[in-house]
Amino acid sequence: MTATTDELCLRPATELAALIRSRQLSARELTDACLDRIERLDPRVNAVVTVDAEGARAAADAADAALAAGEEIGPLHGLPVAHKDTHATAGMRTTWGSPLHAETVPEQDELVVARLRAAGAVRVGKTNTPEFAAGSHTFNTLFGVTHNPYRHGLSAGGSSGGAAAALAAGFVPVAEGSDMGGSLRNPAAFCNVVGLRPTPGRVPTWPAPIGWSQLSVQGPMGRTVADVALALSAMAGPDPRVPIALGDPGAGFAAPLPERLDGVRVAWAPDLGGRISVDPAITEVLAGSVRVFEELGARVELDCPDLSGADDVFGTLRAWLFDAAFSDLAQQHPEQVKESIRWNAEMGAKLSGSDLSRAETAHTALYERVVGFFDRYDVLLAPTTQVLPFPVEQEYPTEIGGVPLDNYLEWMRACTLITPTGCPALSVPGGFTPDGLPVGLQVIAAPRADRRVLEVGHAFEQATRFGERRPAL
Template sequence: MNALLDYSAVEVVSLLRRGDVTPHDCLDAVEQRVGEVNSTFNALPTLCFDRAHDRASKLMQKPRDERGQLSGLPLVIKDLQKVSGVRSTAGSLIYSDHVPAFTDAVVQHIEDEGGLVFGKSNVPELGVGFNSLNPVFDPCLNPWNVKYSPGGSSSGSATALALNMTWLAHGSDMGGSLRIPASFCGVVGMRPSPGRVAMANRAAVDQTLAVQGPMARNVVDLAMFLDAMSGETHRDLLSKPRPLRSFASAAHVQKLPKRVAFSADLNIGPVDPEVARIVQNAAALLQANGVVVDQASPNLDGVQRCFRVMRAYVLACSLGNVLRKQAALVRSTDIRENVTEGLQLKIDQMLEAEQARVRIVQHVADFFETYDLLICPTTIVPAHPIDQPTVVECAGQVFDGYFDWTALTYVAAVAGLPALSLPCGVTRSGLPVGLQVIGPTNGDHDVISCAAALESMLSFHQLAPVRGRSEATALSENIQRPA
């Protein structure tokens, strides 16, 4: 049964629908693999196999064609979302013993489609930070090299995928929290258009900076998962109905765009030369297949200041009361400073940020009148050392704040665009590099279709991080975990 994990999610769902395997078989395979490597890499600090088996038994009482799009496929949920009856800590001492009685909207959609949640994936404290450091659990390690960070905040989800502990993993993304770990760990992660995946726990009713999204080992699997996650709910005013055309169909078509823009830096900051070269070589495959590829970027003037203000506001909305009431239990200085900054925002700062966002959205809309898609690196560097909570320098530029290096990912958040990170190569030191495909407003299908076509041209799938039990055991004897 352990060999099941070498199949794609789409292939396993097909086996489930035919009755060739059962959801229990899949859970047994996952549990064996988790037992082999999870203690070393700490991707999934909370497991709930008993709950998953119970739900599998209930699901099997239904005819196979009524078991939903996932048909009993096991998967993991990021430890920021609530799953009824399962410890949900958000990586915080405040919630270290919290066991919710209800399930969040996105998880409910997944379970309604036959997804079996068997674990919660590791995150930084309260989901704030591009690492996996929190005071509740040991940090998650990068599956390609344990001396490096897996990124964050969807750290455990990306690591679990890369190590074959799961077929699918849920993530969330405000400034890159889903795409950055996908890039660092060599998996696929997508930030869908705002409202595509319902969020019943928005920090503000009209908040569009943060979204929920799918992560997988390949684009076709990711598209299937996005189909299962999508759909509206009366608890989210921004949620969209499930589209008539499936995202899975877009992945299978693999339609190449006519004209794309490529930029190594979007004219907003430095990029490691090796990362830029790897991504540019991957983008050149499109040109070799008849796509017009221009060196171009939209006008993004003011995006850094805009994101900083809007992010501070969202954090104040979501964590302001937490900081007021339980500041002593918040360990991260970054959280305290960011939330305080949000609570102290002046109305003129908010107006300036909103006006800048309007301009950026219009500039981007004009840009996509000419180009079908925009391609750039997902991150400006490969994974950074795990003893550094964030990237401190790139190409000679030193960063002041811990998220200043993430501009390539937070551009999509500010402009409200769908964006997907696709692994496209490895550095000379053996760390994966992600290529980012950004689409126009509501262009999720086109992003997925192009990414699937690019994936078929690349040979990244032939590479893999640590997989075997003996390798993981050897690593565990020499790991010096950060405090």
């Protein structure tokens, strides 16, 4: 492949979709270019752990034939996509990053996969994830570790780390993932791409063993905010099988996004109201970036909602979910379930009904306080991560600025404190440290205001162009 096709692989998904739709580019040409780039460069990154080149080429040929025949096509027609290896793909190995599922091949797509297929996307493979998506560093005993495309030997984040690395490296123009405590936001920040944790129910999850839970969501990732909006337009929308599914159709998210923010009310919370410790290198980068919002016409104030109780809510509800999902598995196969999952499931097994009722009461009060905060502001800005990408040999950071951390979740509190608020949160490229490591800016809005975080993130992205700085692989 030529340098020209390599450049093609790094173009925005919105541009590629338009080129395919106008028949200036074929889906087969784009798919071949992506597959070639994966074959040449992924051994160094380890982002795409299962590839179906033959199936992808057949799907691309079918997409080109449908366009030539004048058939109605979807918004992602002909675009290669990679699915997180925790999301079931019919006929394609889905391992959840666990040796217990090394040979599992689902019979049907789960909903997020089916919706992207229905929108015309071409499935090329599966992206790496930590075991059962637990933790924000992508490694497992089946496939090993995913490296950050910007610095080999450093973490790509997680748990959608393979997806973020694949996007940054130009392996696919569109990817998807999931987020309980930052798994769409954290890797986007580490890899200088865009990740959206939508409002719970915006992208319905089905099947799901506990359909009423709002802690974990699925969502899109891309190299630009407009790419994420395009993918969200295909992923969002109601489904009667999902009790928390929102009723709004997804198509409106693909509408053009503004480049000015005149009159937008912005709150900036560099340490989330004193609740998190942040590496000073991150704070320094973002302090300069936040000034861009004033240049775009926004009014910026230092403020933060009252997030008291958010730690307990997140910790309790996560442990309860881990007990339900993993306690039996951990007891049956203790040597094949990693320690952090066993620990979290054990914490859940110790919970009482009173613990859960206390957490849900605090959850309700937290939600009401945050909704009131967004009566005064349109968006809240905060760091996406508290640390920079760390060595891949380290399972998780154990201290920030010399302050010890208690467990494998503590270093992700910039995201976990936001999760139980029910707010949509977008991680957008926020700049680089002097030695070239990416920093993410988290844009948060009121529950259900997913379009707003996309609008604000897009305007910032267009003004700064941080996301256009691609790694040298």
